[in-house]
Each structure stands twice: as structure tokens, then as C-alpha cells.
Amino acid sequence: MSGTLLIRNPGTAHRKVSRHREAFTIPLMISAVFLLYAAAATGDAGSPDAVTTDAPAYGDAIVIGSIADARTLVPILASDGPSSEVCGMVFNGLVKYDKRVRIVGDLAESWEILDGGLTIIFHLRKNVRWHDGAPFTARDVEFTYKKLMDPKVKTPYSGDFERVKALEVVDDHTVKVLYKEPFSPSLSSWGMPMMPEHLLKNEDLNTTSFGRKPVGTGPYKFKTWKTGEKIELTANDDYFEGRPYINRFIYRIIPDDATMFLELQTQGVDWTGLSPLQYTRQTDNEFFRSHYAKFKYPSFGYTYMAYNLSDQKFRDIRVRQAINYAVNKQEIVDTIFFGLGRVITGPYMMDSWAYNKGVRPAAFDPAKARELLAQAGWRDANGDGWAEKDGSPFEFTLIVNQGNAERLRTAEMVQSYLKAIGIRMKIRVLEWSALINEFVNKRRFEAVLMGWFLSRDPDNYDIWHSSKTREGEFNFIGYNNPEVDKLLEEGRRTFDQAKRETIYHKVHEIVYADQPTLFLYSAETLPIVSSRFKNIEVSPIGIGYNFIKWYVPKSEQRYR
């Protein structure tokens, strides 16, 4: 553009130079004028040319780097990360979360909550079309609900919908959902992606080819899936929120993290997640600074060490408190996560309204820990470095799943802190499903290092309520506190956010005081994106929520 003016004219001017000295001056003056114009044009904001080069432009593609391939693109069957991510671009739910973590409409324009939560009426958007042109209607909602509840469909998401008493199609754009009892997480459960009835009504969802060629209402349409290599989506021109700027969404599968990092270094990947080490040390150079932008936001979960509360050793609350004082959680965050995480004290996301900021973490105090242990009867009588009670030393095994380097290092650090107060902790690494099925579910463990991924709604009845202790359920530590039980029941029955906040704050306080598990930390999620993408804004729900508004200025586009 302006650059070409610069190149051409001095060239043509010089060709005439050798002949006539007088003739030289005119082309020189012309080129000088052009040069000046070019200089002005490529200057900063104010001038018209600069604005047009940076304005939102359609085009380009984004290459997402993923360690694993998706499994299925039938949204209610998708339970793994990659499948959900791709489905998130192809489908919409009735509602979604905005950047301030509030529920806003997606396919539903508005809704009414009646009878204290027993009834929800959704008013759906009109003029939304499926990618094949058919209109989206309330019948699609009814169909999706029926499939969620169909026992023959292998969906893991039926739990939330079991509380629905009935679902009625009032008209093409109105759906009425009746609940058996008020259930406050119900609204957020309607973030579930909607499926097209007209395409799937005669299909077996488990085996349908739709899972490899989905049709949704979302901002991107499915184009191709080369197994193990990539999934490609193209922009939906008729998307109801406006066509996304970026033409193509390419999900590239690179199973090894070292290779992924090398690909970043050759710009083969535009968007991927970084480990804390990569974030702080490996991307701290000229190349990365000029080509990429790094972001961070709190992840949607936390890591903890759970005690088997039926084990003799951990029954005494003083032992659990001692361990709480003995482990320097901040140092763990600083060492393993390079400070990219926070110490937590309760079972909620730290930035959620449910988290009780008044509950402060206990100080790192090994002396106090030893004192508490002694009070509980554990003393190092024979000077061998290990605390004993009735002649036997304090020993236990912590089980961890393999495949998570940071979690393993956390275990190693905890081991070293406990050694300092005389507790001997052994680490046993198990393959994930063996860990869950043979040890956790069957309660054959002393302590286990795990993490929870939480949903946006803070109701965690399933984890802490004393009724959830059957094999395979999530209260596998055997926590039983009747006061907490009552609070959890109330919390999920009321829709009043202020009331729920008080309830959950109290739960947080009690649980921390009880120390049924050792709350450790919540790490940060660390995405890195090529700096040619503009309009990225970090929020508590991440960076992808406004993806359809990201764009690449024309001059920087790389792919067609």
C-alpha cells in the first residue's frame, strides 16, 4: 500500500538520472512529495490510512493447539475437554455466562422464574437457523431434554435434569419447564447445548454419524475432521449475534507438550495453554514478546489432599489441623507454579460470590504442628525423627494419579513438609482409572491428592452432603456434618442470591474449621495467543467468551 509508493518512485526517478541533470530535479521533487505522503500515511492514529489498517476485518484463521483429539461432537455426549471446546463453537445453549459471571441469554431471549423456582418459562429467539437452514424452535429444546433423559443415551449429564418434572412446548418459541422442587442450579443447567430435532429424531445418538459431522446454531459451522490431525470449522454467515470476524477455527492436535512448545516457536499454533514454567521462564524472550500475548485467569477448580475420615489416624481433628500448619502452601504455589496460583481455604472458586474471603489460611507453623501432634498423642519418643504413638510410627501413603507433573511435585513437597514434623508419607502413583475405581471408590486409601473442576453455580451438595457416600459418589472421604447438610439443602432450594451467599459463606467457614481435607491451591489458567488477534479481554470466565469479536487486521492476516 503506502509501502509500494515508496519503492516505485525513487526507482523510476533514478533511471532517468544518468541522462539529464535538469530532468533529474522534477522526478526527485515528485518522489519527495510521495515520500512525504507515505511518511504521513504510515504515521500514528490520527491519519486515515492507519485507522483502516487496524480496523476490525474479516478473514484469517486461528489455529488452536490441543494435546488431545475430540471424541464426539454430539454435544450431550461430549465429556472431555476437546470435544466440549469444539462443541462450544458449533452449538448454543439456552443461556450462557457473560464476562461478569452472570447468566445471560443465548438461544433464549428472556425467561421467567415463577412459583419460587418450580417453573421456568423460556422465551426463545426468533429467526435463529440451524447450519442447514432449518429454523430453531422449541421442539429442539424438547428433543434435547428427552434425549438427556433417555436411558439408552450414554450421556453423563442427566443428573441436573432428573429434577425436571415436565417440559412443555407452549409454542414455537416458548418452553415451560416444571421442576419437582425448587432447584437453584437449574437455570445454569440450561447452558446445555441444543440439538436439532429434525436431523436427529431417528438417529441413535450413541453411534450417529452426526457425531463426526455436527450441525448446530453456533458461530461456526463444521467443515472437516481428520482424526488425530485437526478439526476445521468455518464462520457462520448467518449467526444470530453477527458473523464472527475470523473465517476459520482450526483445532490442531499435537499430543506432546514439548512439540507443542516448539510449534509455538515457529508460529504453527496460535492459541494454546502454557504450563507455569513455560509462562514465566520459557516465553520470556524477544520472540515471544513480539509475536504472542499471554493471559492469566483463575482456573475453575482447586487441588486438595483428602483424608479417608474413617482411618484411625485422621479421625483426630488435631492431626488434621497439625498437617494444615505443617504444609507451606504458599511455598508450593511459588515453587511449582511460580506464584501463578492462590492458596485457598474453602470449596468454592475464589472469585465467586460464594467464597468467604473472611476465612484466612492458617499460617505456616511447623512448631505448632508438632505441638498439636503431641497433644494428639504422637511424639518422637526414640529420637529417630518419626513421631510415634503406642510404639508405631506415623506413616501413611498418599495416592496420586499419573500424568500430572505439577500434582506429583506437590505431593513431593508435601512429603518433605511432613517429614519435618515427623510424619512419614509415602507416595504411590496410580493410573487414573485404577485410582478412582479400585482405591477411591472402594475407600481403600489413606489420603489422596486430587482436584475438583467446579461448575459456575456454587452448589456442591454432591461433594459434601453426608448422603453422597455410595460407591462412586463424590463424598468419598465420608464427611458428615449435620449442620453443613442442612445448609447445603437450603442453599440449593432458594433462588435468593443474597441468602445463598450467607449460606455458602457459613459452609465455607465450618468446612475449613473441620479440616476434612487439606485445601491446597487454585492454579491459574495460562493461555497464550498470537498477538495478531485483537479484542481479547480477560475475564473471570476466561478469554474465549467473546471469541466472535476477535479479529486480525488485514495487514497481519496469515491464512485465508
Added chain:
Amino acid sequence: MIRYIGKRLIGLVPVFLGITLISFFVIHLAPGKPTDIQTSLNPKVSYEARMRLEKLYGLDKPIGVQYMGWLKRFATFNFGRSYIDDRPVSQKIAERIPVTILINALALILIFAIGIPLGVISAVRRGTLPDRLATVFVFTGFSTPEFWLALLLMSFFGISLGWLPISGIKSLDFEYFNLPVKMLDVARHLILPVAIAAFGSLAGISRYMRSSMIGIIHQDYIRTARAKGLKEPDVIYRHALKNAMLPVITIIGLSIPGLIGGSVIFESIFAIPGMGRLFYESVMARDYPTIMGVLSIGAILTLVGNLIADIAYSYADPRIRVIKEE
């Protein structure tokens, strides 16, 4: 000839059954069920939902029944459906086989192209510098952890020099290329993986070639040829080499399982969508049908490789051919 092949094929049947039995046995060492990955760590998945999933997968039937069912379906190459995404296992394997075969075939060609000459040089110039160098070279390949070498070379060729693509088997805009460009693209992507795969296995072929050659060189008919006044290159290449190569053909068959097995590491590092990676993912997800399918297909590929090598050997070795025809 045909009779020979036929007899060999029949002899393979018990081997084949043994393969299916061992694969099945290996899988059922496992505690745990495939539904674990899907439903754990997500508090939103209820107990009822999990129990429902387990019944759906048929995991409540006794083992004997499961095995017989599988064997029956195997006959029609129906390995069942993957637990991960319910697609037919045969389809999943069919998607991945071409790439694996391509890379392994190319690697084999390279191994022979480089390994044989190296072995010959080592044999002919035994004890001298070329022999030493060749030995060290092939042993280096044999002794290096593959993924380590891969990462180092990727950094060097891919980043420092920028000559080769880092991973994958084609560029992102592959669909828009014309045919010659497409071929060049794939070739560029495959250079590093094939080279590294070959480098690791050179030692086997070249050392075997070396000892085979050395053995032949000392035999009488070679001395006779020399005595007759034939020129040295003639002696080596026309007489000795042909005979020395015969046993080496049998090694082809033995190299195949090694190459296929090694592909797990490879395909992860180079992001190649092949069978090795498929196997690894199925193992991690306890996807029994796919695990058994890949193990069996891998073993079958080896059987086929061995069979071809045997046939080639018996065809090439005039002694055997004559005996058979009598």
C-alpha cells in the same frame, strides 16, 4: 510354490489364535472399567448416570462370554465399537494404518539402503577405520533414546535452521495445494520421522549383514573365485553379496514389530495420526475393543511381513527352491 504358501498359511492359524488369546488376556488384567474416565472428576455426573453407562457397555457379562463374542466378530474383522466414541474399531484402525505403513515402509527402505552398504564396508574392511566408524555410527543410532534425539533434531532443523516443519504430516492449507506441491509437503514432513525411525534400527541390519558377509567371504567358493583371477569387486558384489543377503531378508520380518512398537513414541512427538498413537490413547482410556483390535492387527501385519520375507527367501535361495520342486 503355491503349496508352500498354503502350508505356511495353515501353520499360521494357531499362531493367530494364540495372538487373540494373549491380547484378550492382557486387557483383562485391568481393574477398573472404561466408564471411569468419562464420568469421574465431574461432580455433575450422578451415580445413577454412571451405573446406567456401565450396563450399556455390557461390562456385567462374564469374561468367557465376552471373549467368545469377540472372537466370533473378529472373523469378519468386526472388532466392535470403540468405548471412547462408539465408532467401529475397524474404521478407526483403517484411518490410521496408511500413515503407519507409509512411515514404516519408508523407514525399512532407508534401513536397507543404508544398512546393507554399511554392513558390507564393515565386513570387507574389517578392523580398519571405516569399519570402526560404521560401527560407531550404527551403534549411536541404536543407543540413543529416540524421543530425545527427535526433540533435539526438531529444535535444530525446525527452529534454528527453519528448514523442516516441526510436526504433523501435512501443512494446514494442504487442501489448497496442487498435487506436486502436496507430495513435496508430505515429503518434507516425513523426512525427520523416517530418518529417526531408520537411524534407530540400522544397527540390526548392518551388523547382521556384516557377520553374514564375513562368514561368506571366508568360504571356499569365494577363495576359488579369487584364485580363478576374478577381480575383487566382482568377487564381493556378484558372489559374496548375493549370498550374504539372503539371511538378511529374514530379518525384515523381525524388524516390523520393532518399528510398529516404536511408533507410539514417534507419533506422539511428531503429531502423526498413526496406529501407535491410537493404541496409546486406547490403553489410557481402557478402550478394550480398540486395544485388542490394534494388538491383533499389529501382530497380523508382522505375520504378513514374515510370510512375505519367507516367500522371498525361499524364492531367492536356489537351494530351497530346488528342494521344494523335487
Added chain:
Amino acid sequence: MVREFLNNKMAVAGFVFITIILAFAIFAPAIAPYNPSSIDAKNILAAPSGAHIFGTDTLGRDIFSRIVYGSRISLSIGFIAVGIAVVIGVFFGSIAGYYGGRADSIIMRFVDIMLCFPTFFLILAVIAILEPSIFNIMVVIGATGWMGVARLVRAEVLTLKERDYVTASRIMGASNIWIIVRHLIPNAIGPVMVSATLGIGGAILTESALSFLGIGVQPPTPSWGNILMDGKSTLGVAWWLTIFPGVFIFLTVLAYNLLSEGLRDLFEPRLRK
């Protein structure tokens, strides 16, 4: 014979190196300057220096000490896995070779079947399905690596059993087992040793491959394979984590391979000048 061996400079070099590594393993507590498990949170990923000649890892542990102790793990996996393979292989091979007939057919069929499987696939499947403990790793590598030894032993026994001293023993009333154990096996040892030394190198490489996939020896126990894994995720920032363990693995496996070649030259008379 010994002089012949000493002439092969590469094999000798290999032998010497292995002895050094063995010394590391046996005298680890004396050689390693630090406790390989002591975490030093303030000193993570430190470059090689006077205090830490090979630098420190992601938890501040001294890499040189971890490599020294790691030699114990890597070598013992090598020895025991190969030991298991040799025992199984000698057992099956000698029975097949000596008794012949039905037993031979069945055993060799079994060997053929096992040889068809991509070994690494089998190892992967079993380790991933059970747990990645050192014991399992040793047993599985051994249980999938005996076939070559079996074939070798069978071949040797086939040749040897026709020898005079064997016939003489039999006439004197020695039991079959005695003949196998006392006469045949010791004479078949040559090729088995060649195979075994190769196998040790292979077992060390297999362990590092398993660590690559995350199912090798698990930290905090140090093994060369898992130190290398730590290195993989610190590419570009901590070259010492990748280079040192990789070099040790390479040199040790190379040493075993050269040694095995040297042994082969010794035991195969055709190859003698």
C-alpha cells in the same frame, strides 16, 4: 580369549564405562554430594555451578546426585529384567532343544506368537493397566524379552546334545535334567551373554521410553528416564536437565552394545581372523 577381547578397544572401552557406572550405583551414598530427594525450593532450575555440577531440577534437587542414584534404578531394571528374560528363555529353549518333538513344536509356536507382537505395545498395555511400579516394569520387560534367548539356547542345545560327552553322561545314567543343567546350558552361555548384554541396553532404553509416556519409574524415585522427562518440559530453559541424563543413557547403552559386540566376536569362531 581374554587377550583377544582386550584387543577390541571399543569393547574394552564399553566395559570400563560400565564398571564406572556400576561403581556409581554401588557406592552412590559416598559419591553423591546431596540427598537426591532433598527439595530446595529457593534454588529450582539452577544452572550447573560449583555447588551443583549438573545443576538442579524443577524442585531444586541436585541432578548429579539424582543421576548417581538413578544409576541404581536404571541398572537394576536392566539386570533384573534381563535376568528374568534369560531364565525364562533358557528354560524354554533348553527343553525345546533337548526333548524335541511335541514339546519343541509347542514351545516354538509360543515363541512365534510372542514374537509377532510389537513388544512395546504389550509392555505399554500391561504397565498402563497395572500400575507403573519398578517391580512391574522389570517383570514385564523380562516377560516380553525372552524369545530371542530361547531360540539361541534351543539352537545351541540342538547342536550340543549330539556331542560325545553328552552321550557318555547318558550312558553313565545321568538324568536328563542333570545333563541339561550341567553340560548343555553352560556351553550355550556364550551367545546368551551376547544377547543379555544387548538386552540390558534395551531395557534401559525401554524404561526411558515408558517415562516419556508417563508410565515409567515415578518420582520422587530418580531414574535416568524420569529426569529426562523433567527435561522435556523445560526445553530451552534448562538444557542440563535434558543433556546430562540423555548422555548417560546414551553412553551406558552404547557401552553395553559395544561390549556385546566384543563378546560376540569372542564366541563366534567364524569371525576370528
